[in-house]
Amino acid sequence: MTQSGFEEVKFLAEEFKEEIIAWRKHIHMYPELSGKEYKTAEFIVERLKEFGIEEIYPAFGGTTSVVAYIRAENPSDGKAVGLRADIDALPIEEKNDVPYKSRVPGVMHACGHDAHTAMLLGAAKILNQLRDKLPRDVKLIFQSCEEYPPCSGARALVEAGVCDDLGVIFGMHVYPEIPSGTVGVKEGAMMAAADFFKVELIGKSAHASKPHMGVDPILMAAQAINSIHHIVSRKVNPLHPAVVTIGKIEGGYAPNQIPDEVKMEGTVRTFNEAVRDKIADWMERALKGIAEVYGGEYRFEYIHGYPPVINDKNATRYVREVVKKLLGEDRLIELTEPSMGGEDFAYYLKKVPGSYIRLGTRNEEKGLVYPLHSAHFDVDEDILPLGSALFASLALGYGKTPEGGNF
Ligand SMILES: [Zn+2]
Ligand SMILES: [Zn+2]
Known part of the structure; x- marks a missing residue:
């Protein structure tokens, strides 16, 4: 032209x-x-x-x-x-x-x-x-x-x-x-790519003084938060940018009770489809492992946003x-x-x-x-x-x- x-x-x-x-x-x-x-x-x-x-x-x-x-x-x-x-x-x-x-x-x-x-x-x-x-x-x-x-x-x-x-x-x-x-x-x-996720960690409620009678979902959540944050630093190529943020967490009712459940929500931002899939996969693996170790259960929902x-x-x-x-x-x-x-x-x-x-x-x-x-x-x-x-x-x-x- x-x-x-x-x-x-x-x-x-x-x-x-x-x-x-x-x-x-x-x-x-x-x-x-x-x-x-x-x-x-x-x-x-x-x-x-x-x-x-x-x-x-x-x-x-x-x-x-x-x-x-x-x-x-x-x-x-x-x-x-x-x-x-x-x-x-x-x-x-x-x-x-x-x-x-x-x-x-x-x-x-x-x-x-x-x-x-x-x-x-x-x-x-x-x-x-x-x-x-x-x-x-x-x-x-x-x-x-x-x-x-x-x-x-x-x-x-x-x-x-x-x-x-x-x-x-x-x-x-x-x-x-x-x-x-x-x-x-x-x-x-x-x-x-802007994705979202929801996690539920299901334990077993008990008196705070008798932790061996229950399954502590707060401790499971602490482990899950740690493991999820390690995915980007240890599983993703450092040359591929990625962000995982857990922006919401709720659980527990009283200082002297082990609750039955903790819920978390967060978002994942990536620029590469393979990295995106990998993060979702490793999140699920981490949750599965934690649930098994503590004797609890988990629910995991990964919601794909736009690529x-x-x-x-x-x-x-x-x-x-x-x-x-x-x-x-x-x-x-x-x-x-x-x-x-x-x-x-x-x-x-x-x-x-x-x-x-x-x-x-x-x-x-x-x-x-x-x-x-x-x-x-x-x-x-x-x-x-x-x-x-x-x-x-x-x-x-x-x-x-x-x-x-x-x-
Ligand atoms: Zn807009
Ligand atoms: Zn617009």
Whole structure:
């Protein structure tokens, strides 16, 4: 894609700026919880039809997601470029006093998915006008339920085959930790797998003065805590980051009684699937051994959250080049550390190479400094056309050859 191509995208994004901002405000005012994004999906379909996009698949994969194609006028051998926005809101009561404040009590777009949706709509409008310049088809993925792992929209869409005709996929998230208008990229591990576990250690209640008559689950818990903490330091390769935290423990009623049970809960964060499985396996082994030694029992539940988000090297290099050409080198931020948070974009990346990008929205002058999921979170509207331009450029610049990613 030539420099004038990038200028054209920027020009169109600027031309649609007010519209993109208005869409975001509308979606912000009517937030819907994960898996229940009915009105949001309708709004998306209406806009896409308005732009003249014909191939639209609402309720894709039995979810409330909307998938649509913008077909290249001169198609190439390359598979489609996927662009993904998540569309759900959170069960949070908005504390911002703004004209576009949430009209739905207890529900708020506190993670910026309203902005993602509006930015991808903006990109769709731009790309549909530039179909003659598209190197390959574009698949727009407006994904439901990112915030609630049991109904993960990404998992459902991948199972329904959404990645089957994709050559690459890009996702973007607004990010209040880097300045407005900058773009954060990182190759490799971007976000952790975030799992949870529950442990019950079952003993036998007895008088505190007669411990030999019972089985002490508090002592079992002490051993379990020790053993579990040794998994990372003694069973995991030190070059593979992992965190195990037991964040909750309860048990016992009186100072002079051995109780019958202790319960614990915690979380495991990893960037490597093998490490992830190993930790779960060793936890169970430790608990089994302790129960046997003390003559008690155990219950263990390991709840898998999202897999780790691993950005493809080449796709991320390509993003870097696009950002430099579209916005300039000074707007590109190399993120040095991955985040220990989770994100279901991981499921697409397990199927197809791609990159998950952070779009800066921190603006101290405007007071936009609150973290994601805060009841005070808000995005800097000025970055919305920029996000649309970036999405559109990623699709326009990807190249005709099957391997793609070259200008
Ligand atoms: Zn979130
Ligand atoms: Zn989010």
